[in-house]
Amino acid sequence: MGKKCNAPPECVPDYSKDEAYLKTVIPTRIALFESIKGQQLPHRQSIxxxxxxxxxxxxxxxxxxxxxxxxxxxxxxxxxxxxxxxxxxxxxxxxxxxxxxxxxxxxxxxxxxxxxxxxxxxxxxFDSDEGRDTFWHSSAHILGQALEIEYGCKLCIGPCTTRGEGFYYDAFYGDLGLNEDHFKQIASGAAKAVGEKQPFDRIEVTRGQALEMFSENKFKIEIINELPDDKTITVYRCGPLVDLCRGPHIPNTSFVKAFACLKASSAYWRGNRERESLQRVYGISYPDQKSLKDYIARLEEAKKYDHRELGKTQELFFFHPLSPGSCVFLPHGARIYNKLVEFIRNQYWKRGYQEIEKQEFGLKPMNCPGHCLIFDHRVRSYRELPLRLADFGVLHRNEASGALSGLTRVRRFQQDDAHIFCREAQIKDEVKNALEFISSTYEIFGFTFDLKLSMRPDKYLGDLETWEKAEADLTEALNEFKKPWEINEGDGAFHGPKIDISVSDALNRKFQCGTLQLDFQLPSRFNLAYSAEDEAKKERPVMIHRAILGSVERMLAILLEHYKGKWPFWLSPRQAIVCPVSEKSEPYALQVKDQIHEAGFYVDVDTSDRKIQKKIREAQLAQYNYILVVGEKETEAGTVSVRVRDTRDLRDESIEGLLKFFRDEVAAFR
The missing domain is CATH 3.10.20.30 (Beta-grasp domain)
Structure with a gap:
């Protein structure tokens, strides 16, 4: 069990064919669990x-x-x-x-x-985050039970997914590679566990007991050995599955009325490509069959609007193997990208941010240290605070090749990254202003969003008093913001509490894009200071990390799927197209196109020899927001016949009236 086996497959025990694992390891583990449980009962009964x-x-x-x-x-x-x-x-x-x-x-x-x-x-x-996360975590144990019983694999970890829908279980199978052909057998094992109404039993164990219980699983052994000495170690049992787990869990397996395997993929132990290669099975479950059917329907709907496919269809971007993880934006994609950046920049001007000029010296994974250096490059006064610094500098992160996924996970990207340096007394107002900025932006995009205050984690830097003051300031700011929010115990960053913002798109999927994080540690580590009212006195600023779009690349992907490829006019790379009815109308069509272009809008003209109905159909498929038909009548009157992308309605409009309408649409972010 100690070393990874690089020898031929026959050196790896194939427990899917050998019943030894099921006949020895699992019963031994269950017996030890029940023995420890039995030893603890008398003590509990006595008190x-x-x-x-x-x-x-x-x-x-x-x-x-x-x-x-x-x-x-x-x-x-x-x-x-x-x-x-x-x-x-x-x-x-x-x-x-x-x-x-x-x-x-x-x-x-x-x-x-x-x-x-x-x-x-x-x-x-189930309609709460706590309920759903627990339900899916327990479902991961049901999945793990089916995998262990069916294939005799070595279970590793089985959490609910960070995206907030479903769960997975990583396990080591030796030479076996799982795929969709295995799903029926796995689902059958899960159904058996559900039908047996297995309770989730919990016991607390010593480190020695845990090591004995999982002696045949080197992955669990590694986890156990890394647990801190003061950590309570808990083990759960449901049916034949005994698993190292901090819990908690649903009452019993019968609550899971609907279960499905979604996909299987490879993964590395601890995410380290130098470690063992594992198989990951993703699943989804619900308390009723209708919810599962609705979820599968949403998945099918989402597949039709996958940003990678829409990106090809609309000629927005592509990736090349010569630079994996670095997106190449085509002209129409660059239009959207630049519009998003321009939108945030305009907001910066209104909201008192100072943007930092780009100057690249090398690869960097984040902007925070650079902003600290900017603050520190000269003596600062309390009169300058709050100082709001914004940066669209290019960032690079070495994501594993297997994790790269279109625009949602890349190696080269830009963030609407900002850092606010302020006094402690200014924290509440700055957080409220940032929340209002986030709210107004997401409203324009048509997103709803949830707020969670993530509190002090077990491992944190700084003193308790500072943390409690920071948490109180964020709590007060959230209360005054007057939108529902929840507490997320122990999930703050090590350097300070934070507000996590999850947006929900038109397909009812959740994404975390924006964030607000308080940081008392980085200013300390960079020894940042400003002169107080008493110039002889120096005080330490508080740093607020703030992002709204997050990665511009990722936000573009989310918006592309959110709008299903039908961009709103203000953000569209194809705002209008002029379609002449015949060759006679082409000179006027070109004149109209030039006027619209000079007014600052994206416009094309179709001078092909296709019939007008074919031109209109092609324009609709290309997702032009407005199709401007011109014939002899329009040429003589100096007008255009306006057709909206998804309707048959037509209206005549003068060029001046059309341009005013376009300007109004952009101003209203429609």
């Missing part, structure tokens, strides 16, 4: 039964926050006996049957895990 009180309990209300309930049917419980499920059943039959997870005094808690003392529980169904 159980004492009354505990629920100071309050909360359930979500219509996505808009939490409502505190006190209900006579919910009675205070008993220590080490009562569970969150008892509370759920006391609320209503619906909650008793559909509550998936609880949060007890801020800690996520299994519904069947006994409560250990007085507490404030919160309950969540």
């Amino acid at each position: 159980s039964g004492n009354p505990i009180k629920y100071s309050s309990f909360t359930i979500p209300l219509n996505y808009s926050g939490m409502i505190i309930l006190r209900n006579g049917s919910v009675k205070d419980g008993k220590k080490w006996i009562s569970t969150p499920l008892d509370i759920a059943k006391g609320i209503s039959k619906d909650w008793g049957e559909n509550a998936l997870i609880s949060k007890v005094n801020g800690v996520l808690w299994d519904m069947l895990r006994p409560l250990e003392g007085d507490c404030e529980p919160k309950l969540f169904k």
Whole structure:
């Protein structure tokens, strides 16, 4: 088990053909789990039964926050006996049957895990982030069970996906390569687990017990050995699967009424190409079949509007093997790219940002250090703060070749990166201003968005008092912003708390693009300072990292799919096309084209010998926003017949009226 095997395939045990793994390793692991569980029960029973009180309990209300309930049917419980499920059943039959997870005094808690003392529980169904993440994490265990039983693989990690839909499990299979042909067998194993209504049992183990339990799996051993000494190690069991996991989980496997495998791909252990090659199976699950059918339908819809295919069809960009991960924008793609950058730059002018002139010296992965150097290149005064620096400089990151994916994951990109240097007293106002900037931008794009305040992680830099002050400032700013937001415990950056912004597109997919991060550490590491009112006194600025588009490349891809290739006029690379009815009208058509071009709009003219209906059809397929038909009548009157991209409606318009209409469309971001 110690070394990676580079010998021929026959040196790798093929557990899909050998029943030894199923007959020895799994039963031994289960026996050890049950033994430890049995040893812990007497202790729990000896301290159980004492009354505990629920100071309050909360359930979500219509996505808009939490409502505190006190209900006579919910009675205070008993220590080490009562569970969150008892509370759920006391609320209503619906909650008793559909509550998936609880949060007890801020800690996520299994519904069947006994409560250990007085507490404030919160309950969540599938319609919450906590509920969905737990549901998909538990589904990953069901997937892992099917994979281990069917193929005898060595399980590695099985989380819900970071994109917020579904889950995956990485495992080592030796020489076996999984593909769609295996999905039916995997789904059958998952269905068996669901049908058995397997509870998710939890135990706490010592490091030694964990090492013994997973002695046959070097990947789990590596994880266990890297856990900090003060970390509580937990193990979960559902049916034959015993897995190292911090949890929590849904009550039992029967909650997963709909399950499907989506795809299989290769992956490296720990994301390191020098390590073992693994197989990753992606899955999706729901509490009902209709939701799964709707999801599959959305996937099929999304495939039709994949930005990589639309990029080819609309001749926007391409990639070349000579420079993998570096997008080459074609003229029409460059138009959109430049419009996005121009839009943000215009906003910078209005909102008091100073843009830094581009000056490239080498490859850089981020703009933050450079902005610190700019702040520090001369003595700064408190009168200059807040100082808002913005940068569209080119960034490079060495993404693994297997992770490259169109415009969504590249090696060369630009960000609408900005850093705000301010005093501690200015944090709240600067965060509110940035939130308003984000909100107005996403409204223009037609995005809705969610806000999460990510709090101090386990490993953080700086002192606790500074962190608590920063978290309080962000909390106050979010409250005054008056949009719903949630707390994301322990998910802040190591250098400071942050606000994560997830946008939802027209296909109801979530993407994280914008971010707001407080940073007390970088100013300290660069020894940044400014003169206070008392010029003899120096104070340290606070740094706010801020992005709205994020990567311009990635945002372009998201928008291309969001609009399904039908760009709004203000952002469109093909705003209008003039279509003469016949050769007689071509001189006038060219004149119209020149007038529109001189007014600053993207316009083409179709002087081919095709029939007018064919020209119109081709223009519609090319996604021109407006098709301007000109014939003898229009030539004599000095007008154009305007046809909108997706309708048959026609209207006559003078050139002056048309240009005014175009300007109004751009001004309104339509």
